[in-house]
Amino acid sequence: MIRQLIEKIQKTKAPVCVGLDPMLSYVPEHIQAAAFEQYGETLEGAAEAIWQFNREIVDHTFDLIPSVKPQIAMYEQFGIEGLKVYKRTVDYCKEKGLIVIGDAKRGDIGSTSAAYAVGHIGSVQVGSKTYSGFDTDFLTVNPYLGTDGVKPFVDVCNSHDRGLFVLVKTSNPSSGEFQDRLIDGRPLYEWVAEKVVEWGDASMDGDYSNVGAVVGATYPEMSRILRNLMPRTYFLVPGYGAQGGTAEDLKHCFNKDGLGAIVNSSRGIIAAYKQEKYKQFGPEHFAEASRQAVIDMVADINRVL
């Protein structure tokens, strides 16, 4: 699966993914009004508003980008109705030829991780039939429980040609609280990185492994070290744009071949029309603002590669 992602990155010349993390407050008034008109101020109404919002953004950006990363929490907050739109968004993006990274940060004891794995990136057995619950191409995974909590995801990657991004060093302000603590002189995230390499060793797919890592754009010095520690691990890099990471900060996430990382931006793209810079589009043309923001982001990143 990482090979497919790389091919799409090379084709679009855009090592980016658009984070489809819609807060209802990002959805322009006219879309919310139309959805509430149809379904009332209900969970169905919220879900419909988010779906219309997503669809327009995807329609206006899919030809420019290799992939999207829907954050499942933003759908889960609306319960079942929200999750239906998560699935609908995943399916729609795949129809449009996009690679879909499900940002779910799941992780549990072995038997439980196995259930998450079949539900999100594999298939579940029901009598003599098999079904895919959510069917994303990649999934983000939390490593706190260690190897037996991650291994079932890796197994499903191998059997279904899918990929993972395991949290190594996250982009949030307090990520260092545990992740940066020194163990035998080295921060925890380096120990996790070594395990990610080990977990991914048997999942090579071309030059890179299907087992990737999440490495935040907001800690550039650390990404330099992690790049060296994990030469064949693809990085999913959150934190660019709204969270404060700049293109300069991203340099070290890439290998010398210009590959090795895919940079996510969520709010900076999907709510671009709310920024001073893209104000001229107006809420009616929010998706055109997103398209311009993608073009600008790609140019910004390619400038440092």
Next chain:
Amino acid sequence: MIRQLIEKIQKTKAPVCVGLDPMLSYVPEHIQAAAFEQYGETLEGAAEAIWQFNREIVDHTFDLIPSVKPQIAMYEQFGIEGLKVYKRTVDYCKEKGLIVIGDAKRGDIGSTSAAYAVGHIGSVQVGSKTYSGFDTDFLTVNPYLGTDGVKPFVDVCNSHDRGLFVLVKTSNPSSGEFQDRLIDGRPLYEWVAEKVVEWGDASMDGDYSNVGAVVGATYPEMSRILRNLMPRTYFLVPGYGAQGGTAEDLKHCFNKDGLGAIVNSSRGIIAAYKQEKYKQFGPEHFAEASRQAVIDMVADINRVL
């Protein structure tokens, strides 16, 4: 919320929760057949089988126990249809007067954790209305991202009188891989424990905090230390029974007042009819086997208290 849980534990004299973690393979043949007859071998069929299985177990045990802990992964593996049954199970258990611990192990950057928190233990705003997506009483939370990833859950606990159990030391075989690593001479799980105490300081609800901890039954020496480190933190203790933890192993999880811990058993209760010990019930009477297994578990634990 922890006060309500304690009252129910005292009333039932049962510091236990039943883990509603149904694998389809646990569901007796006759229930699967009836569900597949109605819906075919589909995700709806699997979900219906699990719902009927859960309902019977709850009907046969709710008077003996204070709480249940549905593991959301076991539902999520069947996609939307599975998650509908997760919700239905949560709602049904609450109608029966049970306290529901949603075992979801969520955790992300701040804004994303906030979305999970409103979806699972709080309420989400839609225009002028508010709705609860899943509406469990407690939620399990993963601490790898640090304070700003946990704080939004704590905030919702405080505003909605709900509770958390934050992963500290998990019950699985490789939990020590990162959790036991020494940082300034003390294992990571102790540092997490100290943070859990800090996070819970402003969430006291009677003698205990609404911010609890997950501490596996399978590491008794560690639970003794954690009990001392976290005197006012309630422990959710997985790993008893099928995972290998014994009643003796649990002793240290409790305070001298006999409170401080609630012990989960999943497979050992819900699939009791498959054990040699309860074989006489047979698959037709699986829920009576579960009832007997609850009675035996409660006696076993009370023996060491």
